[in-house]
Amino acid sequence: MRRPVALLALCANLVLSTQALAAELPQRWVSAGGALSEWITALGGEARLVGVDTTSQHPASLKSLPSVGYQRQLSAEGILSLRPDVLVGTEEMGPPPVLAQIRKAGVQVELFSSKAELSAVDENLEHLGQLLGAEQQASALAASYHQQVEGLQAKVKQAQAGHKAPGVLLLVGHAGAKPLIAGQGTAGDWLLGQAGGRNLAAHQGYKNFSNEALAALDPDVIVFSDRALADEQALQALLKENPALAASRAVREKRLVSLDPTLLVGGLGPRLPATLQSLAANFYPAAKASFAQ
């Protein structure tokens, strides 16, 4: 008779103590960063999100949460109305006076890095892991992320031994018209480089090119990213609006790759390794089999 009671007490004790532990961790989260929201979801924290910004598009279930607007244009009272314990975002989050007001209201504001670097992913994951109480999961995720990206780099090196790095352009457009070309120092440039492409654009940031300049660069592969249309439609629109592209080697040899534009905003997210693999497979068709693994 004694034993079940003791067992029950033990169970209750255990439940209470884990609850007490959990109570110290922030329970209601607002995330103002696309990649961060994805990481939070990957770490099993989606249930704790009570609001996200407009850059948080993945997974699609996040779109049903209240939107706090664009990460640079947050509203203090709007966020406070969600009664969050913590607001997470990258250094792009703002405006600063609003963040100050949110801090003053007793909400933890945690800043993360949006840099396109592997070390930033490590730091962000470690930080998120602590906040979510999922340190082990976070370090496992970071390790597998490293493994995937480094494994890919090794394969890219191998492929480059037998093949020249292809010249690539990344075109970011809206329904095909006047695409912006990703130049040096952009997240897009980092992506192309990691996948073994050679970015032909030498300028800084995202810039418009004239049709003629586009044709003169004559890329081997075109990576296109459209904010309004999906894969095939986007491609048709792009070619229709920019007839000069049709003469390029990329179009003649049909080496055109679609890229999800949400990957280009707000730092490195969990979907990146898979994207890099498919980019690399398109850059080095001869070595396609090795990337597929």
Place this chain on the structure above:
Amino acid sequence: MKQRVQPRTLFICLSLLCLLAVWLSLALGPVSLPLFDTLRAGLRLLGLPIAADGLQQAEMILGQIRLPRTLLGLAVGAVLALSGVAMQGLFRNPLADPGLVGVAAGAAMGAAVAIVGGAWFGMPEAFAPYLLSFCAFVGGLGVTALVYRLGRRDGQTNVATMLLAGVAMTALGGAAVGLFSYLADDATLRTLTFWNLGSLNGASYERLWPLLLVAAGVAVWLPRRAKALNALLLGESEARHLGVDVERLKRELVFCTALGVGAAVAAAGLIGFIGLVVPHLVRLLAGPDHRVVLPASLLAGGVLMLFADLAARLLLAPAELPIGIVTAFIGAPFFLFLLIRGRS
């Protein structure tokens, strides 16, 4: 023309509306506070001895977020509307708005320099918002001073020349902003775009005081010149014969506008339509007498701004619309409505 509203009725209505707008602006927001808590927190902020138990949140929201925001809205609306009256009086044209003398274009240019330049040269975060306000203010004042100089010849200010110089400087300012938007990276570009739409978001006392001082100065100074503005309505030489120092009046009007709009834009970004619509609206209701138009525009500008801000913060809550969009959406159709009604 249809009959006019008596000035006294107009002032009573506007004052009541103003009180209502202030109350709503303090009482409503994305965070729903119990009415009683709002009242008690408000009274506590006024210094009344009320127990603080359970009021921390209400007091924080009211004192740190809604009150500075309300004050900012009132001041910006009042200053923009008064500047509108000054410009319409100066150019003797109801279509004039504070942008005509280049103050908005100058401020936008200053802001573009601050936002894009700040991103290039790496501005410390803490200093960035002040740099933006400062550059916008200096830009607005500088371009207006230039326009005024261009309009002067032989000790006389030619209003038509000034108007054209203002148009040219606005075009030049637009080109400069365009150039900076071209040079800006993605993130900076979005900041610039949002700034151009204006917002009362993130109002804080430290950034409020300079504007409140300027607004008080303009609000005291301009109504004192109401009679001179009335005389100017008759034409420049007529005003001179009536004993008005026209050159001095012009200088004061331009200076007040540059100072007022410069400070308003520095604090809240570019907010259109208030300066054009409000004086026009008041004139349609109460006639062209500046002794009525000036104080009535001051009140109406503040009221319209607060209502627009309520819409801006409530419509998409917890996100927020830029207020410039709301003022244009409210202002433009209302203006059209009045135009059509006034004609029939």
